[in-house]
């Protein structure tokens with residue numbers, strides 16, 4: 055039985071895991087960097103151990119120090135949250151070999167889905183639609199050009215070790231392809247230490263729709279419906295919602311079944327996400343699997359009433375999921391706005407500093423997952439997300455109205471945030487109509503005066 059968990063993360067997700075543990079009667083150990091002494095996760099955990107300097111590479115990415123802390127404090131399990139070591143197969147394997155439960159999938163599944171080319175091949179064999187593309191990595195320019203011509207321009211070049219949009223290049227003809235192919239390889243080598251790339255048909259203005267998966271160690275794999283994450287900027291999601299305003303019941307059912315098949319093909323266990331691109335005609339294509347809990351998981355929690363973090367811990371403990379696919383219902387609509395310490399009027403430049411005043415909204419249908427408080431100094435070393443506002447209700451319209459109302463109540467002084475931007479989006483006819491694709495943010499910013507923010 056899991057009695058004590060180390061949370062190998064910081065910020066709001068560390069709080070989220072601590073809260074789940076508290077309710078389950080599980081003790082918590084926080085780890086923190088020298089920059090996070092004043093962070094709430096350190097205050098709220100039962101115990102806390104400092105694991106190094108401010109930079110992630112000196113603390114939250116130090117697998118050796120985290121495992122040492124786990125052994126010193128005698129924890130049974132490590133929850134990695136998202137980012138940092140959450141999709142590091144080697145770290146998951148180290149936990150496994152140290153007899154510490156990794157609250158996540160088996161290291162083998164992380165490894166398999168971490169290679170985006172292997173992932174595609176694996177799910178394709180299970181009958182899941184994938185974007186037409188090269189048959190695995192393309193290792194020479196000659197082979198790559200041949201493949202690009204066969205697929206037909208425009209094509210997109212992606213790093214095998216990439217994901218989340220990092221290291222992708224688009225080409226419209228042979229000439230630009232030759233150049234972008236080498237740029238992509240060099241970038242991939244530098245960023246991931248692996249220069250391998252593959253090619254896909256470029257889908258223009260797709261929607262990004264992902265399915266939440268939950269699987270236990272006894273072979274039961276369920277999906278908890280979708281999240282539409284089309285509102286993104288430079289591959290950073292800004293708004294996520296469920297259900298997707300684009301899907302009908304028929305498409306949802308088909309995609310949900312495909313998502314379950316994809317997870318089964320990865321021999322998956324714990325919480326994960328199957329990402330699809332969906333074109334204007336409703337064709338859907340698997341692009342990658344995220345083998346972690348995601349930032350936007352509360353959207354699914356509010357719509358289904360299922361606590362994903364508690365389920366992750368139960369599954370890691372070897373327990374069976376005590377419900378079936380037919381028991382999962384979607385009775386509400388939820389919208390999440392990411393509150394970032396950034397200035398939308400100045401190209402989203404990070405705005406670290408001290409929050410002089412913090413007042414969070416409340417009332418019906420409002421959930422805030424945040425580690426911010428009045429007087430908190432946001433360190434410059436980590437990502438700029440300081441909170442998530444999740445608003446929900448019986449209909450999309452109510453969720454939208456509630457989001458606008460809650461954003462209007464939210465007070466954060468001393469730094470710039472994305473709150474005014476979200477207010478503008480919640481009152482934008484294109485978003486209100488449910489018409490946002492992945493091209494939305496660029497269009498919205500080009501037609502919106504920045505003095506609104």
Ligand code: MV4
Nearest residue numbers: 185210217218219254255256257262286341492
């Ligand atoms: C694509 C694509 C168009 N065609 N693949 C970006 C994130 C990564 N997971 C995959 N991404 C894309 N892959 C093909 N074949 C367009 C994107 C893409 C995108 C996808 C989801 C959300 C926002 C996006 C913004 C730009 C490009």
